[in-house]
Amino acid sequence: MPHVNFAAQVVQMLAGALLLISFAMLAERRSRRLLILLVWQGVVLVTSTVLVAASAHLTHLYYSAALTLLLKVCVLPLILFRLMRKLGIERDNEPLVNVPTLMLVGLCLVIFAFGLAQPVSALATTVLRKTLGIAIAVILLSFLMILARRKAFTQVIGFLSLENGLFFAATTTTYGMPMVVELGMALDLLVAVFIFGIFFFHIREQFDSLDLDQLESLKED
Amino acid sequence: MHVVSSLTTTTPLAGLLILVASWFLIGALGLIQPNRIGWVARTLFPLGALVALGIAGVGAMSLVPGFTAQSSVLALGLPNMPFHVRLDTLSGFFLVLLGSAGAGISIFAAGYFRQGEGTAPGLLCLQYHVFLASMALVVLADDAYLFMVAWETMALSSYFLVVTQHRIPEIRRAGFLYLLMAHVGALGILLSFGVLQGGSWQMTFDAMRAAHLTPAWASAAFVLALFGFGAKAGLVPLHVWLPEAHPAAPSPVSAMMSGLMLKVGVYGLLRVSLDLLHVGPWWWGLLTLGLGLGTALYGAIFAAVQTDMKRLLAYSSIENIGLIFAGIGLALLCRSFDMRLLAALALAAALIHAFNHAFFKSLLFLVTGSVMHATGERSLGKLGGLIRYMPWVAALALIGSLAIAGLPPLNGFVSEWLLLQAFLQTPRIPHAFLNMIVPLGAALVALTVALAGYVMVKFYGVIFLGQPREQGLENAHDASWLERVGLSWLALGCVLIGVFPQVALDVVSRITRQLVGTSVQRGPSPWWMTPITSSQTSYSGLWLWVGLLLVIGVTFVLVRRIYHGRVRRTPPWDCGYPWQTPRMQDSSEGFGQPIRHLFGPVFRMQRELPHPSDPKPTYRVQVQEHFWHQLYLPLGRLVQRTAERVTILQGGRLSTYLLYSFMTLILLLVWVL
Structure with a gap:
């Protein structure tokens, strides 16, 4: 077994945690718990970024960690939490496909993601290249979650989790993206959540529910 | 005008570009007081006519002996893909055509457009002058990029002019048909240019002239160009938009479309077939x-x-x-x-x-x-x-x-x-x-x-x-x-x-x-x-005029001298039917009847003949084209059916749409693997 330093080992452990949280999100039915899981995902992400920054001595990663902390752990969950309160959508929501099937599909996706990451991580230069598979798996699982949910609110959480996966892939394989790109993405995310919030109200006003199946009636025949 | 004339003496091309730009400017000025007819019609349209005369005059410079083609690269366009313009004898000739006929139409339009007929006069002024300027730019273009941009501007501005009275459904329908045919034609032209560049991926006409195409590709380029420019010029069977759009437009616009725009289509075919292709x-x-x-x-x-x-x-x-x-x-x-x-x-x-x-x-x-x-x-x-x-x-x-x-x-x-x-x-x-x-x-x-x-x-x-x-x-x-x-x-x-x-x-x-x-x-x-050769045939317009005038003059004098004072006015023979009304004159349907009879199979006729005992007899005949029913309507139905097949993809369920992108992502990733 090759020599891996302590920080890298912790990051790999955190990557495992990230994957676990993704699976938990896939199975979770309640919006409130889903939101809490998202916060946890953010916390893990921040921790791993700080660790990577410390082990690789990269100051710009500290900034992006701070940005993530501010945005993904504090601001966005807060906005979403208040939205949830206002809209009164704390009750259960059933996925389109039942949970065990979802888990099995997720498992296949993880295997696929690892297969996909193999040739890429062989080219990567960082010590943390093994985690790329996990990052891709998180992205695919988040996508699956968006796909399988009925409610607009849970889809937004899936979208944010997808973004987390992308961010994790960036930090672990190439020590983060240029600051400009990261700032731009952060701003996009913030704007997106605001727009989603507005849309929630509109959808609910129109259909008396946030259930996206109702949108089917918009189709022209 | 002084600045313009001093510039044109240096280079005709620069002068032309300034004149074209001033057409755009005149159009934009129409928006200042769009509803004041005195400003738009009595001031701007005559100005536009002056610019048209200027274009004709400067364009004529390219037709004097000793002129060599001028070209220039504009500071407009995309990065690394600037607009090229060129003035040679062919484009000069069409500019003279555009300017001299356009001047007459503009002067007429100055007296024609009135208040309260559909679109506001100022807006019409904008569309009208953009239409003129884009036609001039098509003729001046020296690369496929500027050519297509100007071509589409021409199609769009003329579309808006056609649907001036957009509240009438038939006019909207005619406008749509025109727009559709214009786009189908433009597609042909675009593809033709794509073939003409011959693998050099240079969009300038110079590169196309230099390109060596295999005979098959050259023929493809020619046929596509014939299709595209033919659709604009009104070549049968691509002419169906013409009898619909021309009557729908206000008369000065019909005059411009028929007199000028169709010629731009002719210009395009000449440019491609005789200049760009070998x-x-x-x-x-x-x-x-x-x-x-x-x-x-x-x-x-x-x-x-x-x-x-x-x-x-x-x-x-x-x-x-x-x-x-x-x-x-x-x-x-x-x-x-x-x-x-x-x-x-x-x-x-x-x-x-x-x-x-x-x-x-x-x-x-x-x-x-x-x-x-x-x-x-x-x-x-x-x-x-x-x-x-x-x-x-x-x-x-x-x-x-x-x-x-x-x-x-x-x-x-x-x-x-x-x-x-x-x-x-x-x-x-x-x-x-x-x-x-x-x-x-x-x-x-x-x-x-x-x-x-x-x-x-x-x-x-x-x-x-x-x-x-x-x-x-x-x-x-x-x-x-x-x-x-x-x-x-x-x-x-x-x-x-x-x-x-x-x-x-x-x-x-x-x-x-x-x-x-x-x-x-x-x-x-x-x-x-x-x-x-003079042994075969010759013609002199002037001598014919002189001869005709002489004959008319002599006849007039002779009638005046010899026949004078012997004129009688009597009613014409009424066939023994005393109550005659002007409606009994030969009608336009009557004029067409022999042709309808001779060329019967060419038409698709619907006739309603009156019953002999009908107290108020009416006669109605409607002549339509076979092309419409046997080519265009089946084609339209085919498009409709294909579209319906494709619509199945659009089920309305959000998760299905998401599944499409997810599956695409997975498939692409598998591909990479």
């Missing part, structure tokens, strides 16, 4: 020739049975475009057999005919505009006797009608005579079958011209001669002075080219020298036009 196989010429002759005859036959005066003129435009295309086809055919002189003759005929058509067709469309304003009618069946109430318009319309009918002292005769001369030389083509088939084209040209004469007798006779068919026609007023100036300008053009055809031939010979390498000499005498 000499091709003979079937290119034969295809163009056949389509052109078919179009000419088809247009003439359909024009003869129309009852709406603007539709009649639209079909007549199709006929004239057909003659122009026949000339181009003959030029291509002769060029492929290296018969340079004959190619030059045919091309000269096509170019002069394009120029003539711009003048007389614009003139006639503007006349219909004046008639519509005066009477509110455009159906021939409700007009008549207008020569008494609108003498100016009637006199000028007579010149236009005689010119379009191809009668000798006027310009229409010149180009048709040249075309006929070219056809009569075709037995010399060194190909066993072509030298027998192609001369038959002369017969078709003659038939078409004769039918065109018939159409014009109907057009002029039903509108201006006889008795008024409706009550209110006595109140019709003549055109305003601005309208008269515009009409007179165009009529003057018809007369001048008719009197001095050898000058026109001289001018055109510079273009033929550039495109086919040689030119037709006008002959040894300055007063006679002798395109081939």
Whole structure:
């Protein structure tokens, strides 16, 4: 077994945690718990970024960690939490496909993601290249979650989790993206959540529910 | 204007660009006070006419001997892909056409547009001048990029002009059809340019001239160009938009579309087939020739049975475009057999005919505009006797009608005579079958011209001669002075080219020298036009005029002297039927009847004949085209069905849509793996 330093080992452990949280999100039915899981995902992400920054001595990663902390752990969950309160959508929501099937599909996706990451991580230069598979798996699982949910609110959480996966892939394989790109993405995310919030109200006003199946009636025949 | 003129003396191209830009500016100025007719119509439109004259004048500089083509790269366009412009004899000629005919139309429009007819006048002014400027840019473009940008601007601005009265559903429908055909045609042109660049991926025309295409690819480029430019020019069977869109538009716009825009389509085909492409196989010429002759005859036959005066003129435009295309086809055919002189003759005929058509067709469309304003009618069946109430318009319309009918002292005769001369030389083509088939084209040209004469007798006779068919026609007023100036300008053009055809031939010979390498000499005498040899045929417009005037003068004097005082006025014989009304005059349907009978299978007719015992008998006949029912409607249904198949993908469920992107992502990733 090759020599891996302590920080890298912790990051790999955190990557495992990230994957676990993704699976938990896939199975979770309640919006409130889903939101809490998202916060946890953010916390893990921040921790791993700080660790990577410390082990690789990269100051710009500290900034992006701070940005993530501010945005993904504090601001966005807060906005979403208040939205949830206002809209009164704390009750259960059933996925389109039942949970065990979802888990099995997720498992296949993880295997696929690892297969996909193999040739890429062989080219990567960082010590943390093994985690790329996990990052891709998180992205695919988040996508699956968006796909399988009925409610607009849970889809937004899936979208944010997808973004987390992308961010994790960036930090672990190439020590983060240029600051400009990261700032731009952060701003996009913030704007997106605001727009989603507005849309929630509109959808609910129109259909008396946030259930996206109702949108089917918009189709022209 | 002083700055412009001092610049044009240095380089004509810079002057032209400034003039085109000032058209855009005039258009934009119309938005300042869009509803004030005094500002928009009486100030801006005359200014636009001045700019048009300037464009014609500067464009004419390219036609003086000793001119060499000028090109320049503009600081506009995309990064690494700037706009190229070039002024050579061909583009100069079409600029002269555009400017000189456009000036007359603009002056007329200054007196024509009124308050409260659909779109605000200021907006019309913008669209009108953008339309003019984009046509000039198409002609000036020296790369496919600027060409397509200007081409699409032209299509869009003219679309908005067509749907000026967008509250009427038929006009919206006509506009849509026009837009659709314009886009289908533009697709053909775009693909043609894509083939023409020949793998160099350079979009400049210089690169296309230098490209070496295999014969198959060159033919593909030619056929695509013929399709695209033919759709714009109105080549059968791509002409269906023309009889719908021309009547829908306000008359000055119809005049611009028919007189100018169709010529831009002709320009495009000339540019691609004679300049960008190298000499091709003979079937290119034969295809163009056949389509052109078919179009000419088809247009003439359909024009003869129309009852709406603007539709009649639209079909007549199709006929004239057909003659122009026949000339181009003959030029291509002769060029492929290296018969340079004959190619030059045919091309000269096509170019002069394009120029003539711009003048007389614009003139006639503007006349219909004046008639519509005066009477509110455009159906021939409700007009008549207008020569008494609108003498100016009637006199000028007579010149236009005689010119379009191809009668000798006027310009229409010149180009048709040249075309006929070219056809009569075709037995010399060194190909066993072509030298027998192609001369038959002369017969078709003659038939078409004769039918065109018939159409014009109907057009002029039903509108201006006889008795008024409706009550209110006595109140019709003549055109305003601005309208008269515009009409007179165009009529003057018809007369001048008719009197001095050898000058026109001289001018055109510079273009033929550039495109086919040689030119037709006008002959040894300055007063006679002798395109081939004096032993075969010659024509002098001036001497014919002198002769005609002499005959008329002598007759007039003789009648005055000898027959004076012996005039009696009596009612005509009424066939023993005393109660006659003006509605018993020969109607436009009546004029069309022999043609409907002779060419029956060509039409799709629906007739409603009255029952003998009907107290209020009505007769209705509707003539439609087979192309519409047998080509376009099935095509439309096919598109509809395909679209319905594709719509299944769009189920309306959000998760299905998400699944599409998810599966695409996975598939792409598998691909990478």
